[in-house]
Amino acid sequence: MTHLAHARRVIRRTIVAAACAAVATSRVAAQQRDANLTVPTLIVFVTVDQMRADYFERFLPQLNGGLGRLYRGGAVYMDAHQDHAITETAPGHSVTMSGRFPSHTGIVANALGVGDPRSPMIGGGGTGASPFRFRGTTLTDWIHSKDPRSRALSVSRKDRGAILPIGRSKSNVFWYATDGRFTTSSYYADTLPTWLNEFNAKKIPQTYAGKVWDLLLPAKQYPEPDTVAQENFGNGVAFPHGFPNDPTQAARLFTEFPPMDSLIAQAALAGVNGMRLGAGPQTDVLAVSFSTTDAVGHRFGPDSRELHDQILRLDRYLGIFIDSLYKLRDSSRVAIALTADHGVAPYPELRAAREHKTAERVDVWPVMDRVVARLKAAHVDTNAVVLEEGMVTLDHAALSNGGLSPDSVLNAVVAALRRVTGVSRVDRMRDLTRADTARDAVARRWVHMLPPDTHVEAVLSLAPYAYYQGVDMATHGTPNDYDSHVPEIFYGPWFIPGHYGQRSTVADMAPTLAAVAEVTPTEPIDGRAHLEAIRKPAP
Ligand SMILES: [Zn+2]
Numbered sequence: 001m002t003h004l005a006h007a008r009r010v011i012r013r014t015i016v017a018a019a020c021a022a023v024a025t026s027r028v029a030a031q032q033r034d035a036n037l038t039v040p041t042l043i044v045f046v047t048v049d050q051m052r053a054d055y056f057e058r059f060l061p062q063l064n065g066g067l068g069r070l071y072r073g074g075a076v077y078m079d080a081h082q083d084h085a086i087t088e089t090a091p092g093h094s095v096t097m098s099g100r101f102p103s104h105t106g107i108v109a110n111a112l113g114v115g116d117p118r119s120p121m122i123g124g125g126g127t128g129a130s131p132f133r134f135r136g137t138t139l140t141d142w143i144h145s146k147d148p149r150s151r152a153l154s155v156s157r158k159d160r161g162a163i164l165p166i167g168r169s170k171s172n173v174f175w176y177a178t179d180g181r182f183t184t185s186s187y188y189a190d191t192l193p194t195w196l197n198e199f200n201a202k203k204i205p206q207t208y209a210g211k212v213w214d215l216l217l218p219a220k221q222y223p224e225p226d227t228v229a230q231e232n233f234g235n236g237v238a239f240p241h242g243f244p245n246d247p248t249q250a251a252r253l254f255t256e257f258p259p260m261d262s263l264i265a266q267a268a269l270a271g272v273n274g275m276r277l278g279a280g281p282q283t284d285v286l287a288v289s290f291s292t293t294d295a296v297g298h299r300f301g302p303d304s305r306e307l308h309d310q311i312l313r314l315d316r317y318l319g320i321f322i323d324s325l326y327k328l329r330d331s332s333r334v335a336i337a338l339t340a341d342h343g344v345a346p347y348p349e350l351r352a353a354r355e356h357k358t359a360e361r362v363d364v365w366p367v368m369d370r371v372v373a374r375l376k377a378a379h380v381d382t383n384a385v386v387l388e389e390g391m392v393t394l395d396h397a398a399l400s401n402g403g404l405s406p407d408s409v410l411n412a413v414v415a416a417l418r419r420v421t422g423v424s425r426v427d428r429m430r431d432l433t434r435a436d437t438a439r440d441a442v443a444r445r446w447v448h449m450l451p452p453d454t455h456v457e458a459v460l461s462l463a464p465y466a467y468y469q470g471v472d473m474a475t476h477g478t479p480n481d482y483d484s485h486v487p488e489i490f491y492g493p494w495f496i497p498g499h500y501g502q503r504s505t506v507a508d509m510a511p512t513l514a515a516v517a518e519v520t521p522t523e524p525i526d527g528r529a530h531l532e533a534i535r536k537p538a539p
Helices: 003-030 032-036 054-062 066-073 089-096 139-146 159-163 194-201 247-256 259-275 292-300 305-328 348-355 365-377 396-401 406-418 441-447 506-517
Strands: 042-048 075-081 152-156 172-176 284-290 334-340 385-388 391-394 423-428 458-462 485-491 498-505
Touching: 042 089, 042 139, 042 305, 042 506, 054 066, 054 305, 054 485, 066 305, 066 334, 066 485, 075 506, 089 159, 089 506, 139 284, 139 506, 152 159, 152 259, 159 172, 159 284, 172 259, 194 259, 247 259, 247 292, 259 284, 259 292, 259 305, 284 305, 292 305, 305 334, 334 506, 365 385, 365 406, 385 406, 391 406, 396 406, 406 423, 406 458, 423 441, 441 458, 485 506, 498 506
Parallel strands: 042 284, 042 334, 075 498, 152 172, 152 284
Antiparallel strands: 075 485, 334 485, 385 391, 391 458, 423 458
């Protein structure tokens, strides 16, 4: 960043901070009820899968539901990040309510997330899932250790989206099975609660058989082109998009359609009713993770008309959800937070055409083929050098036994990967720990990513907007800002509304909510409470 740009940014931050301070003073003076501000009986933590922060700005005039309500009336952190390198669903969800980076939650990637065959799903389906890889505690545990009456409910389409915000506690954690039911795994329970069995019996997904997803608003209100050949793997790129005619197939593919998010909201409300969640006097926790934005974003990309329509529909569903929740529970006792597990990058070819640049597709496999050939020649197991999700690991014993020096093998791999087009950098881990992590975001995000016992020796970062060869959907997962930049919003009587310009991480959210619930994290955390956004009770 140039000095001028830096100065401008500092000035902008100062103005925002001053404006927020003014808002704070006037409100504290005006609102006598601050004297009565008491801890929430319900904390609602909303995670939108794959939601970029800029969607709020882009669609704001049309957001008159829940997203608009939270954005206009909440404490909004404009420069918030999932501040780690592998910006995928599992690591992102592990940060949301733990206040800790993946280097401390132990959740490094989706493939090393919640899958657990020892914990089969109730009623069958899938591999089974549990939080056995998750380390440490979450907001739910901190609240529970203060008041054992406190309970948590978590609902998501995805197992990892439901499990990881809660951590290891055997709470009420439910996700969508592809046969149209919500279920849990044997880690949590042997049977489903009555309220969930009753909800499942409605078979709502199956009722969508033969229906279509069409635009919510008149077509002229969508500036995006609808017919883009790159979308949806080249098939069915334009509205309307049909649900399968067969009810079983409609339930299976329901995950790709906007009403999946409505179903999540309805299941969460059924749980609030069924469990009497948030009825007090203790603080309960409701975690809700909406996944369709991720499904639509992958299939159609962040610049598509489909993504636009999905956000408008999520906005409406979330509006109905908040209105319904406020009918069930006193809104002055409900705190709401919203974030995302990661952002997303545009299709490289579409961005390149728009911005008159070259699309970069990265092919690292010729390098790895040469490594494998060298290992074979030395009669060493070809798994002695592994490149996975940008992480290079070595089997030192196997290499040494074959007469290869691990250090020289690693140097050769790092040097060869650095020469691949579209690779921004390849860092040895030992160099990253010495990097200026305050200024070097990519270095910082790798340091925040890897637990010390993972034995990763080097990490590869893609250049901004580059994709790996062969990836034919829009995707995310890099340490670049478009993947890390997410919304961070706090809403409810405890928070001073306004836009906050300072840099923030999603790890700041759990300690902020802990401050409002008047509980203390029971272990060291990485985030810091946003005390500047919290309204203090009048003296
Ligand atoms: Zn995704």
